[in-house]
Amino acid sequence: MIIYFAAAACAVGVVIAASRLVRRTRGTVDDDAPDGPTSSHTGAMLSALFLLAFAIAIVVPWTTADSARSNTYTESQAITEAYWAAERLPAVDARRVQEGLITYVELVRGPEWRLMKHGRLSSRGWAELDGLRHEVIAIQAPTDEAKDARGAVLDHLGEVSAARRQRAADAATTPPAGLLAVTFLTGVVVLLLPFLVGARPRGMALVPLALMAGLLAAGTYLTIDISHVFTGALAVGPEAFTSLHADLQRIAGGG
Numbered sequence: 001m002i003i004y005f006a007a008a009a010c011a012v013g014v015v016i017a018a019s020r021l022v023r024r025t026r027g028t029v030d031d032d033a034p035d036g037p038t039s040s041h042t043g044a045m046l047s048a049l050f051l052l053a054f055a056i057a058i059v060v061p062w063t064t065a066d067s068a069r070s071n072t073y074t075e076s077q078a079i080t081e082a083y084w085a086a087e088r089l090p091a092v093d094a095r096r097v098q099e100g101l102i103t104y105v106e107l108v109r110g111p112e113w114r115l116m117k118h119g120r121l122s123s124r125g126w127a128e129l130d131g132l133r134h135e136v137i138a139i140q141a142p143t144d145e146a147k148d149a150r151g152a153v154l155d156h157l158g159e160v161s162a163a164r165r166q167r168a169a170d171a172a173t174t175p176p177a178g179l180l181a182v183t184f185l186t187g188v189v190v191l192l193l194p195f196l197v198g199a200r201p202r203g204m205a206l207v208p209l210a211l212m213a214g215l216l217a218a219g220t221y222l223t224i225d226i227s228h229v230f231t232g233a234l235a236v237g238p239e240a241f242t243s244l245h246a247d248l249q250r251i252a253g254g255g
Contacts, residue, residue: 043193050186057183057223060175065226065234068170072240075163079105082156083248088149093139097153100132102248109241116171116230121164129164133157170229170236183223187216 079101086097104125112122136154141147191213194201201209225232 042197043190046186046190046193050183050190053179053183053186054219054223057175057179058226060179061223061226061229061234064170064173065229065236068167068229069236069240071163071166071170072236072238075160075167076105076240076244078156078159078163079244080247082153082160083251085149085152085156088145089139089153090146093135097132097136098248098252100128100135102245102252104128104132105241105245105248109238109245113230113238113241116167117228119172119174119228121168121171125164129157129161133161173229174227175223180223180227184220187220191216 086094141150226234
């Protein structure tokens with residue numbers, strides 16, 4: 001953050017130095033008109049900077065949300081495969097592993113999903129998943145078929161764990177704070193620029209200015225609202241796990 005302020009201070013210093021040097025040259029004129037070259041150039045550059053920051057602040061969360069949503073279905077599919085692979089285990093062990101998977105899904109789509117809105121996953125979820133893996137490792141496999149079944153379940157649980165770690169990373173991901181700050185500040189400056197250069201809007205000139213202000217405010221709020229993957233307008237919901245839970249209950253009931 002200090003580097004950002006230092007860069008801004010250097011840029012301001014360059015402008016001041018350039019203005020003093022230009023004053024000493026011939027052929028220059030004072031420019032204090034609201035629609036003069038200085039105001040026009042500054043307004044265009046500020047608008048471009050705002051649009052650039054706004055575009056990045058929209059595209060990055062949108063892309064992250066799409067990736068996070070896809071990952072929830074990847075995790076749910078891995079759980080489904082682990083559930084079916086457990087069918088090949090001895091009956092008692094199979095039932096225990098499958099019940100553990102259902103418990104894990106219930107935890108994820110309920111308490112853990114609410115916790116992810118705050119950027120983290122529950123420690124209980126990790127404990128449930130690790131406990132399942134320890135249980136499967138401890139299963140006695142006297143035959144090659146049983147060993148293959150145990151290995152398949154462990155492979156799928158590894159896929160679940162990898163998808164869960166990605167979900168933890170998604171929950172903690174937000175755009176850089178500086179990006180949101182630049183979007184907000186440039187929006188405010190673009191809004192106030194006519195007044196800063198000495199213009200005094202009157203009558204119907206206030207209508208487009210007011211519309212611009214409203215749209216800038218809405219756009220800036222949008223960048224803040226979608227900055228987190230699991231909250232706001234683009235929030236990723238637990239639909240994948242809700243559907244999975246229904247499917248597992250159906251399979252467990254023999255449906």
